[in-house]
Amino acid sequence: MQLELISFKLCPFAQRAIISLNAQNIDFKMTYINPMNPPDWFKEISPTGQVPLLKVDDTPIFESLVITEFINEISTENFHPTDIVKAANNRSWIIYSSDILGNMFTIITGDEEKFNSAKTELMERFAKVGAAKAQGKFFNGDEFNMIDAAFAPIFMRLAWINEFTDNAIPLTELPEIAAWSDAVLALDVVKNSVVDGLDDVYLSNIENREGYLSTLLID
Ligand SMILES: N[C@@H](CCC(=O)N[C@@H](CS)C(=O)NCC(=O)O)C(=O)O
Incomplete structure (x- = not known):
């Protein structure tokens, strides 16, 4: 194949x-x-x-x-939890992560009002995901699963936004999400999932969109 x-x-x-x-x-x-x-x-x-x-x-x-x-x-390995109820629950949250990607899009394209409402919604959604997350490094505990892969692009873009601005979307009030993001972004399989220099391309994308976020960029 x-x-x-x-x-x-x-x-x-x-x-x-x-x-x-x-x-x-x-x-x-x-x-x-x-x-x-x-x-x-x-x-x-x-x-x-x-x-x-x-x-x-x-x-x-x-x-x-x-x-x-x-x-x-x-694959010969299962990228979901073996418990089928847990796996179905993970799939539900994976679909939910696509809505969060929608918030991320508005955050980079929207005017100040849209930016602020997308940021509020993002935090509310993260709080719900955080409440569903198990103890441990990743969503289900210590194993890196498909759900962590689904959230990785969100975490990566959020980290870039916070680096390019004075921490415009802080995760300080959601420490469990911040710790999960750190654990996911530390993995080579996540780091190697994008081409070199993609952060610069993302920065140019933010600039070119000319949304409110572009006014928060620092040198
Ligand atoms: N629901 C789709 C969304 C895919 C999507 O939005 N792809 C964007 C790029 S990230 C795209 O192809 N945009 C071009 C277009 O919509 O014509 C999925 O999960 O694969």
Whole structure:
């Protein structure tokens, strides 16, 4: 079975799939395309025009959560907890993490009012996730699972935003989320899931969006 993952370099949804593939030791070919000018061959195989898309031989699999579940099915290791109720609960929170990515998008694009309401909603959502999280380094305890991979792109972008600003989205009131973020971001499989210099690309993205966040950037 030949796997080819197609994405844009900055796509947080694709980053989940990259982490899952690498954490589960599955060989794949990575192909980055230009979001401003996707090639014709991609338009032909992608029904939505969105990335990530995993080509499995000639079959396109799309939607990041379907891709990560597929990766888990072809892996010899289980990237979810073995308890099926816990696994289902993890899947629910993984879907919830996509809504949090929506908050992150508004945080980098919105005016001051939208920025502030997205930040408030982000904190409320994090508080709910924090209440559901088990004791230990990761969401389920000491094992790094798919749910941690799903939150990794959020944590990485949040850390960049806080580095580029005077800590515009502090996690000080949510220490369990801050500690979880630190544990996830310390892993090589997470660090290696993005190309070198992606933080600079993200910074340029914030500048180019000209939202309220761009006024908070420091040198
Ligand atoms: N629900 C999708 C969302 C994917 C998504 O929004 N991808 C963005 C890039 S990060 C995209 O392809 N945007 C281009 C477009 O919508 O045309 C998933 O989880 O895979």
